[in-house]
């Protein structure tokens with residue numbers, strides 16, 4: 001069984017990554033479980049750059065195979081914001097609730113058909129020899145007018161998926177993983193690893 005360290009401090013991501021990879025022969029180790037407590041500055045200007053920055057930093061420290069997830073929400077009415085700033089656009093210490101509230105306020109009075117948005121997830125994998133790759137998954141939807149549902153994390157309560165007529169926070173986790181940006185990116189990652197016999 002191959003082990004990966006996941007270079008994230010986000011518990012919601014760790015949970016989802018473990019659930020999605022449970023059908024594959026990969027064991028997911030959190031930074032906590034390998035004794036690393038580090039805030040890595042996301043200085044890149046794309047999801048790809050930031051995912052690689054996080055994975056490279058933990059690979060440099062451990063020498064192990066490391067994967068990182070850089071993700072966020074692109075809102076059409078805001079020309080793609082908050083994008084790579086999704087975690088920090090309401091301040092470094094803002095709660096998920098505060099971020100959702102801020103985004104809903106920015107879209108006050110914007111009609112439903114102009115509230116299109118997508119979740120984006122880029123996974124970077126860095127190998128012990130320093131080689132790397134990235135894969136990307138997206139999930140299309142709309143920003144709802146009010147939060148609904150208690151599953152998931154982050155922006156899930158306000159991300160409405162018309163095909164299922166519910167937010168990703170109202171979905172059972174298996175359903176979210178089938179259609180989510182993270183589910184898609186991780187399945188592409190597995191394909192890429194298998195091509196390399198990993």
Ligand SMILES: O=c1nc[nH]c2c1ncn2[C@H]1C[C@H](O)[C@@H](COP(=O)(O)OP(=O)(O)OP(=O)(O)O)O1
Pocket residue numbers: 007008009010013042069070071072073086087088119152153154155156180182
């Ligand atoms: O499935 C999702 N459902 C809801 N919200 C989501 C999802 N996926 C990402 N998001 C939000 C959370 C965070 O506000 C931002 C990611 O920011 P991002 O920098 O990649 O993650 P983070 O700072 O929380 O943890 P870390 O950098 O340690 O991996 O997008």
Ligand SMILES: [Mg+2]
Pocket residue numbers: 042087
């Ligand atoms: Mg982050």
